[in-house]
Amino acid sequence: MSGTRQLSSFTVDDGLFGLDVEHVQEVIRTPRITPVPLAPPAVLGLANLRGQVVTVLDLRARLGLEPRPEPGAVTVVVQHDGEVVGLVADAPGDVLEVSADQQDPPPEALTGPPADLISGTCRLPDRLLLVLDVEQAVRVTAPA
Amino acid sequence: MARIPHLRPVPADRCGGPQRTDATREELEGGTVFELSEMEEIVQEFLVESHENLDQLDRDLVELERDPGSRELLAGIFRTIHTIKGTSGFLAFGTLEQVSHVGEGLLSRLRDGELELDFERAAALLDLVDAIRTVLASIEATGAEGQHDFSALVAQLERLQSADPDAPRLVQPRPAADPAPEPADHDGGETEVDSRRGVADHTIRVDIGVLDELMQMVGELVLTRNRIVQQAGTIADPALMHTAHRLDVIAAGLQEGVMKTRMQPIGNIWSRMPRVVRDLGVVCGRQVRVEMEGRETELDRSLLEAIKDPLTHLVRNAVDHGIEPPQERVALGKPAEGVIGLRAYQQGGKVHVEIADDGRGIDPERVGLKAVERGLLTPEQLAALSPEETTSLVFQPGFSTAEAVSSVSGRGVGMDVVRTNIEQVGGTVALRSVPGFGSTVTLQIPLTLAIIPALTVATGGQRLAIPQLSLVELVAVPAGEVRTTIEDVSGVPVLRLRGRLLPLVHLDAALGLTSCRRADGTVSVVVVQSEGRQFGIVVDRVVDTEEIVVKPLSSQLAGIGLYAGAMVSGDGAVALILDVTALGHRSGVLGAARDLAGSAEPEQVAVEQEREAFLIVGVGPERRVAVPLAAVHRIEELSTATLEQVGGREVIQYRDGILPLARLARVMGVAEDPGPQERVPVVVYSEGGRSVGLVVSAIHDISDDFDGVSSDLGGPGLNGSVVVGRQVAELLDVRGAVLAADPLFYEPAAPATLDWMAVPS
Numbered sequence: 094m095s096g097t098r099q100l101s102s103f104t105v106d107d108g109l110f111g112l113d114v115e116h117v118q119e120v121i122r123t124p125r126i127t128p129v130p131l132a133p134p135a136v137l138g139l140a141n142l143r144g145q146v147v148t149v150l151d152l153r154a155r156l157g158l159e160p161r162p163e164p165g166a167v168t169v170v171v172q173h174d175g176e177v178v179g180l181v182a183d184a185p186g187d188v189l190e191v192s193a194d195q196q197d198p199p200p201e202a203l204t205g206p207p208a209d210l211i212s213g214t215c216r217l218p219d220r221l222l223l224v225l226d227v228e229q230a231v232r233v234t235a236p237a
Numbered sequence: 238m239a240r241i242p243h244l245r246p247v248p249a250d251r252c253g254g255p256q257r258t259d260a261t262r263e264e265l266e267g268g269t270v271f272e273l274s275e276m277e278e279i280v281q282e283f284l285v286e287s288h289e290n291l292d293q294l295d296r297d298l299v300e301l302e303r304d305p306g307s308r309e310l311l312a313g314i315f316r317t318i319h320t321i322k323g324t325s326g327f328l329a330f331g332t333l334e335q336v337s338h339v340g341e342g343l344l345s346r347l348r349d350g351e352l353e354l355d356f357e358r359a360a361a362l363l364d365l366v367d368a369i370r371t372v373l374a375s376i377e378a379t380g381a382e383g384q385h386d387f388s389a390l391v392a393q394l395e396r397l398q399s400a401d402p403d404a405p406r407l408v409q410p411r412p413a414a415d416p417a418p419e420p421a422d423h424d425g426g427e428t429e430v431d432s433r434r435g436v437a438d439h440t441i442r443v444d445i446g447v448l449d450e451l452m453q454m455v456g457e458l459v460l461t462r463n464r465i466v467q468q469a470g471t472i473a474d475p476a477l478m479h480t481a482h483r484l485d486v487i488a489a490g491l492q493e494g495v496m497k498t499r500m501q502p503i504g505n506i507w508s509r510m511p512r513v514v515r516d517l518g519v520v521c522g523r524q525v526r527v528e529m530e531g532r533e534t535e536l537d538r539s540l541l542e543a544i545k546d547p548l549t550h551l552v553r554n555a556v557d558h559g560i561e562p563p564q565e566r567v568a569l570g571k572p573a574e575g576v577i578g579l580r581a582y583q584q585g586g587k588v589h590v591e592i593a594d595d596g597r598g599i600d601p602e603r604v605g606l607k608a609v610e611r612g613l614l615t616p617e618q619l620a621a622l623s624p625e626e627t628t629s630l631v632f633q634p635g636f637s638t639a640e641a642v643s644s645v646s647g648r649g650v651g652m653d654v655v656r657t658n659i660e661q662v663g664g665t666v667a668l669r670s671v672p673g674f675g676s677t678v679t680l681q682i683p684l685t686l687a688i689i690p691a692l693t694v695a696t697g698g699q700r701l702a703i704p705q706l707s708l709v710e711l712v713a714v715p716a717g718e719v720r721t722t723i724e725d726v727s728g729v730p731v732l733r734l735r736g737r738l739l740p741l742v743h744l745d746a747a748l749g750l751t752s753c754r755r756a757d758g759t760v761s762v763v764v765v766q767s768e769g770r771q772f773g774i775v776v777d778r779v780v781d782t783e784e785i786v787v788k789p790l791s792s793q794l795a796g797i798g799l800y801a802g803a804m805v806s807g808d809g810a811v812a813l814i815l816d817v818t819a820l821g822h823r824s825g826v827l828g829a830a831r832d833l834a835g836s837a838e839p840e841q842v843a844v845e846q847e848r849e850a851f852l853i854v855g856v857g858p859e860r861r862v863a864v865p866l867a868a869v870h871r872i873e874e875l876s877t878a879t880l881e882q883v884g885g886r887e888v889i890q891y892r893d894g895i896l897p898l899a900r901l902a903r904v905m906g907v908a909e910d911p912g913p914q915e916r917v918p919v920v921v922y923s924e925g926g927r928s929v930g931l932v933v934s935a936i937h938d939i940s941d942d943f944d945g946v947s948s949d950l951g952g953p954g955l956n957g958s959v960v961v962g963r964q965v966a967e968l969l970d971v972r973g974a975v976l977a978a979d980p981l982f983y984e985p986a987a988p989a990t991l992d993w994m995a996v997p998s
Contacts, residue, residue, distance in 0.1 A: 125809075125810060127699075127700075127810060127811040127812060127813070128699065129794055129797070129800075129813060130697075130699060130748035130749055130750055130813075131748060131749055131797050131799060132793075132794055132797060133793065136793055136794065138811075139803050139811040139813070140811060141805050141809055141810065141811050144457045144460065144461070144805060145788075146788040146790075146803040146804075146805065146811055147791075148790070148791040148793050148794060150793070174792075176791045176792065178791060178793070231793070233793045234792075234793065234796055
């Protein structure tokens, strides 16, 4: 929580979220997704990203929101632990630079599964941004 | 560093290499003769080269033991040690230099014919190779030689340099170790360097990582090519078509070329086998010779790496369990020296590797007893198995026949690990054994792992790839025949295919999908084989065959366990690759109990997983008899007109052979069906290449729904009774019925000879 950080922002439903830019490889229009039978519900499927097979997760499901028939319009491609994972969001946002005094720890009142995903909050001039923890966001394990 | 008191540095002019004392070594380390990185590079080069040389040395020494007089071999060995000594002196690895120096002394006397190579000297020289390896390992790990005490070895090597090896272990005066014809050594060393340089001009060392990366990129290129070719087909542009065709040819050539760079001869991993066999032979008191055929057969290096340990294990097994002690062999009329044959060849896009021995073979009876003792199956289950099936019990986890767990094999890692490892790289293992004459294990391994041919199928709107390695055949069942050929017995769907029963897996159901069956009602079945068993996968549609690059799945999907990976197909879409073995296990058509039937009889398919399944047949007008399904090879309907009488028994011509028949009604002493019949159902039982037919009155059902066997009710030809599907059926004494058809059925067959090894008579 120290110093200025750069966040790549996007919206899911009407919430504004951000991820540290160092984790974000790119933000693309949601590609064609091949569903994976028997996969955990948060997994939308697999996509072909320039010849690389990438697992695509639904951020709505990760955040405990109601699923929609159509996946969101944009996919935030993140790198974590040597794997490339796509996170589907509704709309892209700017890359924001937030100073240390704008940042707070996650609100205590936040509970439930989405709470694990939120590593902090940022008070922007006009609205609140929730910072996602990339490690938690991609942590989806299949039922054994 | 362990200093050996009686060994002093020898002047440089006498040993053909620069000598360094500790003082000079410090000088070298302290000084800036080389940049550190440059030095590291030289050391690295030295390690790689030495390892290669040592492998060669192992081979040569073992060969030398057989042909002690070979000057050529001795000169080669001498040169290798000489080079190691020279380079280690130059790099100031003192210990290495010292041990190789004494070894060199002994070798030069051997080479000049002053001494004979005997067992003790060979053993000492092999120990020397091991010592050098140990030091090299330390250098590789830590960059320094480390603390090793080789004084005993050095003393031994020195002692053996005197003409009488029984001479007291005294410190030998140095002149004895001093090889007389030194100038010749110099020449030897020089020519060695020169000839190597010649080779170096034509070869370069490439980092494996670079090759792997290249391979992956070529894989991508092949996929892109597929896509371009596909798109060019849709646009009617002759110029584009031509270019696409060109690209096709170039990409194929490139793919082949890059694949070639990763190919290595199997001889590379075989080279250590003579040493393994020799050492093991000494420990177990066996005399064994290794014969190799096809050592130039090439395999992708990752595959080579993967089969190295299984292969070593199989060779160890052959020495430890296969080859008999010399006295025993002589008593049996075999030569005292056993032979282990390694043979490799390419056939049908696969590399076949055979490990054969002319030892005692595998005794099915002993294997069976052991398996029962280990609780792998019950005596009743065992009785139902054929000798081949019993033999293949050795592939069961937790099986080891070693009577006493020796230090050599039988350490718990057994044949099951061998099979698992080979299957992991898409290969298969088969075992043939003739008791008294030896065993042959055959491994079938794909040429490469990087790009594999696959069949794409569609089910429930989803496209999936099935690797062709596991593919046996495709069966389309027309709508009109579905009712008669696909049966649902006790919830287990079974396909009747050419008289045999094949368990089916509905892929849509297995994946939790809703199927979109074909409008014409045709059912497509992909018959696959895994773990030596066949089963059918019901799909909506068979799409195409494609060459695919297997991409690993991310951690989020690894836990599902039904997929072997993913692929990008020609149109750019991602498709999943089915893991056939996992699907079979998940759907209950493969499993522990199923394995018991073994891989020797892939056509024989039982329907149940944990419980025994029975075929219910009618005998006479009203008797119901249960035949263990494991004993059913095929069900046929044969015309009574073709029945013949031979020696008072009924036989029938069947599949280019003669099938002895037994009428179950007569065996059981019940009234036969009244009236003549044109066709009769026959249950065919096969074992060890022999078959008999059991004539019944009707085929009723297949069921595993039974409430235990009771033995109080019985009669002639029966083993008791069993309640199947709430009705009592009598349990057939299979053995008795078989013997009624062919009294000699269980007599040992004439021993088949090993395919390619001369069997001593």
